[in-house]
Amino acid sequence: MTDPDSITQQSGMALRVRDLAFRTGALTLLDGIDLSLQPTGITVVMGPNGAGKSLLLRLVHGLAAPTKGEISWGGALLSPMLTRRQSLVFQKPVLLRRSVAANVDFILRARGRRDRRARDAALARVGLSAEAARPARRLSGGQQQRLALARALVTGPDVLLMDEPTASLDPASVLMIERIVTDTAAQGTKILFVTHDIGQARRLADDVVFLQSGRLAEYSPAARFFDTPRSEAAQAYLAGRLRV
Amino acid sequence: MFSRSVAIIIAGMTFAAPALAQDAIIVQSTTSTANSGLYDHLLPIFAEETGIDVNVVAVGTGQAIKNARNCDGDVLLVHAKPAEEKFVEDGRGVSRSDLMYNDFIIVGPGDDPAGVRGMEDVQTALQQIAQTGALFASRGDDSGTHKKEIALWSDTGIDPTTASGGWYRETGSGMGATLNAAQGMAAYAMTDRATWLSFRNKGDFDILVQGDADMFNQYGVILVNPAVCPSVKAEAGQAFIDWLLSEAGQGAIAAYTLDGEQLFFPNAKG
Amino acid sequence: MSDISDALHMAGQLVLHRDADLIEIVALSLHVSLSAVAIACLVGLPLGALLAITRFPGRGAVLTLVNALMGLPPVVVGLIVYLHLSRAGPLGFLGLLYTPTAMIIAQTILITPIVAALSRQVLEDLHAEYADQFRSFALSRRQTMQALIWDARYSLLTVALAGFGRAVAEVGAVMIVGGNIDHLTRVMTTAIALETSRGDLALAMALGMVLMALALGVNAAVHGVRLTAARQAHA
Numbered sequence: 001m002t003d004p005d006s007i008t009q010q011s012g013m014a015l016r017v018r019d020l021a022f023r024t025g026a027l028t029l030l031d032g033i034d035l036s037l038q039p040t041g042i043t044v045v046m047g048p049n050g051a052g053k054s055l056l057l058r059l060v061h062g063l064a065a066p067t068k069g070e071i072s073w074g075g076a077l078l079s080p081m082l083t084r085r086q087s088l089v090f091q092k093p094v095l096l097r098r099s100v101a102a103n104v105d106f107i108l109r110a111r112g113r114r115d116r117r118a119r120d121a122a123l124a125r126v127g128l129s130a131e132a133a134r135p136a137r138r139l140s141g142g143q144q145q146r147l148a149l150a151r152a153l154v155t156g157p158d159v160l161l162m163d164e165p166t167a168s169l170d171p172a173s174v175l176m177i178e179r180i181v182t183d184t185a186a187q188g189t190k191i192l193f194v195t196h197d198i199g200q201a202r203r204l205a206d207d208v209v210f211l212q213s214g215r216l217a218e219y220s221p222a223a224r225f226f227d228t229p230r231s232e233a234a235q236a237y238l239a240g241r242l243r244v
Numbered sequence: 245m246f247s248r249s250v251a252i253i254i255a256g257m258t259f260a261a262p263a264l265a266q267d268a269i270i271v272q273s274t275t276s277t278a279n280s281g282l283y284d285h286l287l288p289i290f291a292e293e294t295g296i297d298v299n300v301v302a303v304g305t306g307q308a309i310k311n312a313r314n315c316d317g318d319v320l321l322v323h324a325k326p327a328e329e330k331f332v333e334d335g336r337g338v339s340r341s342d343l344m345y346n347d348f349i350i351v352g353p354g355d356d357p358a359g360v361r362g363m364e365d366v367q368t369a370l371q372q373i374a375q376t377g378a379l380f381a382s383r384g385d386d387s388g389t390h391k392k393e394i395a396l397w398s399d400t401g402i403d404p405t406t407a408s409g410g411w412y413r414e415t416g417s418g419m420g421a422t423l424n425a426a427q428g429m430a431a432y433a434m435t436d437r438a439t440w441l442s443f444r445n446k447g448d449f450d451i452l453v454q455g456d457a458d459m460f461n462q463y464g465v466i467l468v469n470p471a472v473c474p475s476v477k478a479e480a481g482q483a484f485i486d487w488l489l490s491e492a493g494q495g496a497i498a499a500y501t502l503d504g505e506q507l508f509f510p511n512a513k514g
Numbered sequence: 515m516s517d518i519s520d521a522l523h524m525a526g527q528l529v530l531h532r533d534a535d536l537i538e539i540v541a542l543s544l545h546v547s548l549s550a551v552a553i554a555c556l557v558g559l560p561l562g563a564l565l566a567i568t569r570f571p572g573r574g575a576v577l578t579l580v581n582a583l584m585g586l587p588p589v590v591v592g593l594i595v596y597l598h599l600s601r602a603g604p605l606g607f608l609g610l611l612y613t614p615t616a617m618i619i620a621q622t623i624l625i626t627p628i629v630a631a632l633s634r635q636v637l638e639d640l641h642a643e644y645a646d647q648f649r650s651f652a653l654s655r656r657q658t659m660q661a662l663i664w665d666a667r668y669s670l671l672t673v674a675l676a677g678f679g680r681a682v683a684e685v686g687a688v689m690i691v692g693g694n695i696d697h698l699t700r701v702m703t704t705a706i707a708l709e710t711s712r713g714d715l716a717l718a719m720a721l722g723m724v725l726m727a728l729a730l731g732v733n734a735a736v737h738g739v740r741l742t743a744a745r746q747a748h749a
Binding site: 270275279284299300301302311313314315316418419420421423424427442443444445446473475 | 600601602603606609611612693694695696698708710711712713714715716
Binding site for chain 1: 643646650651652653657661665
């Protein structure tokens with residue numbers, strides 16, 4: 001699935017964020033974020049509500065422009081060309097008013113491709129082959145999110161960004177999506193995964209970014225983060241004590 | 245999807261355009277002649293004899309002359325002699341020929357509040373309507389009928405427009421619409437006999453004043469000048485005029501009746 | 515009241531006997547107004563989509579203008595088109611005055627603002643839902659507009675219907691540029707105006723009833739399509 005020329009593999013460095021801040025009006029939503037992520041594997045972004053997790057995802061995907069600071073992928077500053085090689089899955093899937101297959105075809109065509117095999121493969125990968133002809137909006141919540149994932153994967157992105165994709169799904173669907181995500185990561189795609197769910201974070205994370213009130217509280221490998229978190233904020237959160 | 249619908253539309257528009265056959269001419273004429281049904285009687289006969297189709301645009305005389313000034317027609321057939329003569333003088337028309345006449349009448353509610361029933365003298369009748377302040381519905385649209393009505397008022401020395409909106413009501417519309425309005429407000433109105441005879445919404449209205457020589461309504465026919473308007477189909481237009489003025493055309497005009505009554509009296513100078 | 519029952523009876527007779535003249539003017543009414551709707555959609559939908567997704571200085575003024583143009587008086591549109599298509603006008607050489615094409619042009623001008631303004635509203639609402647996803651997809655403006663129009667297609671049918679309703683019911687514009695010429699440019703509304711001016715109110719009313727039945731039929735057909743769409747959760 002991964003492109004040999006992909007930026008992440010070329011440079012040996014994935015995401016680099018320097019002194020990142022985002023303000024709107026008098027509100028400072030993110031401030032002083034410095035971060036360098038591994039080029040592969042699953043980075044889980046955690047933190048309490050309002051910590052700025054989703055905003056960080058939007059910033060590194062170019063959906064919002066930072067007030068201050070720099071974002072680069074593989075040594076190159078964030079540009080439309082780079083964000084085209086990323087896919088973002090939203091918490092609430094935004095599906096087109098078309099069939100399941102047409103939803104996948106849509107993004108392929110937007111990239112100038114008409115590739116039925118790629119589409120069928122993507123649907124098979126998320127277990128939706130049998131639903132190809134159904135109206136997308138008639139799918140169950142879990143199926144809808146899997147379709148969103150198929151759409152995100154069919155373009156073969158370098159980076160897959162996931163913003164609490166399983167927050168409102170049943171356990172079976174959650175497991176299904178987690179399996180697809182770990183498979184995708186195993187094939188070399190870098191994944192940034194925002195979640196509230198500590199159990200899910202333990203299952204998925206190679207490393208963890210922990211945000212607290214718009215600041216980076218901790219960035220550690222998963223094993224260390226869950227066993228011996230350094231920051232007070234992370235300790236409190238893991239113990240279920242933190243309320244902002 | 246879009247390109248297909250474009251194709252359909254273009255196809256639709258192109259088949260629409262040639263519907264105006266090459267030898268079809270446009271006659272700018274008046275609502276009164278068209279509404280009377282005269283053209284429905286004449287045109288099939290003419291088409292039969294010559295193969296020329298005639299399309300009639302029926303508007304007020306003023307509008308018809310304006311349209312012809314804009315070269316939007318080949319033949320002008322109206323009833324406002326001074327305006328027609330001016331049209332020819334200005335070089336817009338080739339020449340004007342008397343074609344036929346009908347007459348104007350004054351109609352009004354059966355109970356006749358101004359008491360003009362049976363009068364022959366139109367001046368006295370109008371003066372009486374003005375004096376009693378009975379409602380009078382005028383075309384007010386610069387049409388041939390309207391111009392005629394104004395001329396009759398000016399003979400009486402009364403300027404009804406000072407009472408406009410009062411007893412004098414200018415509808416600003418065609419003859420039929422004005423008769424409908426007169427009907428609706430029980431007002432007197434002046435109309436040509438042809439329109440009245442073919443008018444279906446008569447209600448309790450009667451012909452109250454008729455027979456005055458001043459109410460004579462002369463129609464003229466003019467070929468729009470091809471030297472000024474190159475789009476004019478001079479040959480076909482002239483053929484239509486020649487036919488109207490010929491014995492055959494004049495006979496056809498005389499033969500048109502409605503409810504057994506002859507509406508137009510041919511008077512071309514043969 | 516007897517006029518109305520006469521009219522009902524006459525309308526029934528006209529339809530039952532497939533009166534040739536009636537069929538001709540109904541066909542021309544449909545031809546002219548449906549063509550106008552199709553062209554108005556070709557112009558108005560992309561315009562509405564563009565206004566829905568772009569932000570620029572003066573956008574508010576443009577929206578106000580387009581909304582105001584929805585209320586264009588048909589007579590004024592007719593006059594403007596007449597002045598252009600008249601032999602004495604700048605486009606007189608085309609020889610289009612008093613043809614169905616002239617009527618299509620006038621009605622297109624009349625309803626394009628309606629299609630643009632209403633579709634702008636529909637598409638802006640849909641775009642609010644899709645915007646983030648489309649930016650994530652890195653769609654071009656053109657791709658965004660096309661996708662919005664396609665996904666809103668059933669709502670836009672209603673927009674087209676509003677345009678059709680206005681076109682098929684107007685008399686002022688087609689009367690001036692078409693001339694109400696028998697067997698050439700006579701449509702339902704000009705025929706009704708003509709019969710009214712002849713004082714044949716019952717026949718005028720009968721024609722009016724046929725026109726209303728026609729509008730009802732088109733509306734019912736569109737409603738049927740929308741119901742099907744709703745069942746598929748596309749609407």
